[in-house]
Amino acid sequence: MSKSLPFSIYLLALGIFSLISCELQVLGMMPQLSASLSLSVSEVGYLVSFYAGAMALAGPVLTLCLSGRPPKQALLILYSLFLLAQGVAIMAQDYWLLVVTRIIIGAAAGAFFGITVGQVGELVPEAQKMRAIAVLLAGIMLGTILGLPMASLSAEYFGWRTGFFLVWLCGLMAALLSVRFLPSLPSQPPLPLKEELKAFASARLWAIYATSFCIIGTTYAAFSYFVPILSELAGFSSQTITLLLFGYGLSMLLGNHLVSRLCGRNDLTLQALGLLLQALFLLLLAQGSEYPLLAAVAVLGIGFSGVSMNPAMVSRLMQLPQGSRALVNTVHTSVITLGVMGGSFISGYALARGANLYAPIWIAMLIALLGLLSLGLPRLLSASSRVEVPCAEIK
Numbered sequence: 001m002s003k004s005l006p007f008s009i010y011l012l013a014l015g016i017f018s019l020i021s022c023e024l025q026v027l028g029m030m031p032q033l034s035a036s037l038s039l040s041v042s043e044v045g046y047l048v049s050f051y052a053g054a055m056a057l058a059g060p061v062l063t064l065c066l067s068g069r070p071p072k073q074a075l076l077i078l079y080s081l082f083l084l085a086q087g088v089a090i091m092a093q094d095y096w097l098l099v100v101t102r103i104i105i106g107a108a109a110g111a112f113f114g115i116t117v118g119q120v121g122e123l124v125p126e127a128q129k130m131r132a133i134a135v136l137l138a139g140i141m142l143g144t145i146l147g148l149p150m151a152s153l154s155a156e157y158f159g160w161r162t163g164f165f166l167v168w169l170c171g172l173m174a175a176l177l178s179v180r181f182l183p184s185l186p187s188q189p190p191l192p193l194k195e196e197l198k199a200f201a202s203a204r205l206w207a208i209y210a211t212s213f214c215i216i217g218t219t220y221a222a223f224s225y226f227v228p229i230l231s232e233l234a235g236f237s238s239q240t241i242t243l244l245l246f247g248y249g250l251s252m253l254l255g256n257h258l259v260s261r262l263c264g265r266n267d268l269t270l271q272a273l274g275l276l277l278q279a280l281f282l283l284l285l286a287q288g289s290e291y292p293l294l295a296a297v298a299v300l301g302i303g304f305s306g307v308s309m310n311p312a313m314v315s316r317l318m319q320l321p322q323g324s325r326a327l328v329n330t331v332h333t334s335v336i337t338l339g340v341m342g343g344s345f346i347s348g349y350a351l352a353r354g355a356n357l358y359a360p361i362w363i364a365m366l367i368a369l370l371g372l373l374s375l376g377l378p379r380l381l382s383a384s385s386r387v388e389v390p391c392a393e394i395k
Contacts, residue, residue: 020143059110145249255308
């Protein structure tokens with residue numbers, strides 16, 4: 001019988017749940033934010049892009065700034081930033097003030113993920129490490145399954161500020177529990193930057209990054225605008241859209257569970273299948289959006305085959321000699337976050353330039369096709385891959 005994971009792992013997952021709920025909450029309250037602050041749909045969508053951009057670009061910098069501190073202290077500092085910025089966002093009357101708070105929280109989230117994943121190895125034995133990481137990833141999934149519908153429901157009945165407050169309250173609970181129950185671990189001396197950068201001299205590594213970017217970019221190019229697509233094209237009511245978003249999260253969790261059991265020896269095949277399924281379900285959404293049943297099937301299918309590829313992405317990276325390095329994984333997280341930002345930004349730009357709501361769907365399909373092409377990059381770059389960093393250099 002396997003030993004149970006320590007409570008601290010689930011506590012870290014709660015923190016991730018809070019931050020993911022914060023990232024995605026605006027997608028479930030687009031009509032309310034648009035009406036309250038006189039914003040366009042694309043401007044609300046950009047709030048996801050600002051968050052993701054800060055997470056990808058400022059997150060690693062903030063991580064370096066906190067590298068000399070014990071992990072628990074660093075996480076509590078990040079919680080403080082989150083609670084302060086989210087508290088300001090609750091009272092925001094101006095769009096650009098809301099943007100500033102999203103940037104601060106995004107940077108804190110990027111650092112939080114990096115420090116949390118690094119702390120897992122100190123909290124559990126090696127045999128339980130992947131299981132513990134799976135629990136952390138479950139925090140991401142539940143942030144979509146519960147956090148997004150919760151934001152949509154609260155915004156529908158009580159206004160968008162209530163949705164922001166609930167996420168703030170969840171973060172406060174995670175922070176207070178961390179003060180009491182999170183173990184105090186000593187800080188680890190960082191490696192010289194020159195040694196860290198040697199791990200990136202790998203064509204295969206960058207091919208993996210490219211595929212991960214496309215998988216997530218495909219999903220968020222469409223997902224960022226699911227609410228107006230389902231409302232205006234498919235004709236769903238706000239209550240039905242909330243149920244569909246909940247179903248999207250459940251299908252994503254189901255896909256994640258299935259992929260986590262299959263990844264390891266079949267990562268390339270799984271990623272190819274996921275991208276192909278995404279393209280097919282996006283085509284179904286584009287051609288069948290006026291038929292509610294087809295639109296619902298497409299939404300559930302995109303959930304099943306999109307972000308659920310996360311275990312295969314991580315597993316493929318971990319098979320490289322340098323795959324367990326903290327900076328390599330942090331950059332991988334940044335690339336994934338850039339996929340969120342890039343997908344939502346490109347779709348938002350198209351809408352701002354006058355495109356209709358079908359544009360995000362077709363943009364997502366194009367990114368999926370680019371992702372399929374990226375799976376062949378290791379063969380095309382085989383000559384470069386011969387100069388990968390040997391294991392001895394990166395241990």
